[in-house]
Amino acid sequence: QKEVEQDPGPLSVPEGAIVSLNCTYSNSAFQYFMWYRQYSRKGPELLMYTYSSGNKEDGRFTAQVDKSSKYISLFIRDSQPSDSATYLCAMNDYKLSFGAGTTVTVRA
Amino acid sequence: GAGVSQSPRYKVAKRGQDVALRCDPISGHVSLFWYQQALGQGPEFLTYFQNEAQLDKSGLPSDRFFAERPEGSVSTLKIQRTQQEDSAVYLCASSLYAAAEAFFGQGTRLTVV
Numbered sequence: 001q002k003e004v005e006q007d008p009g010p011l012s013v014p015e016g017a018i019v020s021l022n023c024t025y026s027n028s029a030f031q032y033f034m035w036y037r038q039y040s041r042k043g044p045e046l047l048m049y050t051y052s053s054g055n056k057e058d059g060r061f062t063a064q065v066d067k068s069s070k071y072i073s074l075f076i077r078d079s080q081p082s083d084s085a086t087y088l089c090a091m092n093d094y095k096l097s098f099g100a101g102t103t104v105t106v107r108a
Numbered sequence: 109g110a111g112v113s114q115s116p117r118y119k120v121a122k123r124g125q126d127v128a129l130r131c132d133p134i135s136g137h138v139s140l141f142w143y144q145q146a147l148g149q150g151p152e153f154l155t156y157f158q159n160e161a162q163l164d165k166s167g168l169p170s171d172r173f174f175a176e177r178p179e180g181s182v183s184t185l186k187i188q189r190t191q192q193e194d195s196a197v198y199l200c201a202s203s204l205y206a207a208a209e210a211f212f213g214q215g216t217r218l219t220v221v
Contacts, residue, residue, distance in 0.1 A: 004150075006150070008148070012125070013163075021183075031207070032207055034174035034209075036153070036212075040144070042113075042214055042215075043114075043199055043212035043213050043215050044151065044199070044212045046209055046210070046211065049209050052164045069146050088150050088151075090150075092207055092210075093166075093207075094139075094156065094207055095141060095153045095156055095164065095167075095206075096141070096143070096151070096153065096201075096210060098150030098151050099151070100148070100149055100150050101148075102152050
C-alpha cells in the first residue's frame with residue numbers, strides 16, 4: 001500500500017463548476033501538506049502549502065487538512081479551462097511523498 | 109536565476125549508454141531533491157542533498173544511479189548503463205531548508221531505446 005493514495009481520475013467538469021480533489025495518507029509523521037499543479041510536459045508548480053489541520057484559502061482555491069482522518073482536500077471554485085491540468089497532493093517529513101495525481105479537464 | 113533549471117530537457121539514450129542530467133537550483137537554497145516520475149504517476153523520491161552532503165539516497169533504484177552536488181549548488185544525476193525501465197521524467201527540486209516549500213524544475217525526459 002502506498003503512503004499517499006489519490007484517485008487518478010480523470011475528472012471532467014464544465015466551466016464554472018467546483019472541482020473537488022482529495023487524498024488519504026497513512027504516515028502520521030507527515031506535518032506539511034501541499035497541492036501541486038502540473039501541466040503537460042512541465043514540472044509541478046506549488047499551489048497550496050499548509051501545516052496544520054483546518055482550511056486555507058487562496059483566491060479560488062481552498063485546501064483542507066484533517067489530520068485525525070489522514071485526509072486532505074483541494075477545492076477549486078469557478079473552474080476555468082486554464083485549470084485543466086494534473087493535480088498532485090504531496091506530504092512532507094523532509095522529502096515529498098506524492099499521490100498519483102488527478103487529471104482534471106474543465107470544458108468551456 | 110529565477111527558478112530551478114534542468115538540462116537537457118530531453119535526452120534519448122541507447123540502452124547501455126551512460127547519461128548525466130544537470131540541475132541548477134534556486135540560489136541560496138540549501139536543500140536539493142531528485143525525483144523520478146513515470147508516465148501517469150506522481151514523482152517518486154530518489155535522493156536528497158543538504159548543501160554538498162547527500163543525506164538520503166534511499167530512493168535510488170540501483171547502483172547504476174549516482175548523484176552529486178560537490179559545491180553545494182549545481183547537482184548532477186548520473187545513470188550508468190541505461191535500461192529501458194529508466195525511461196521517465198527526472199525532476200529536480202530545491203528549497204530553503206528541508207521542510208520548506210519545494211520548487212521544481214521542468215524536468216528532463218529520458219527515453220532509453
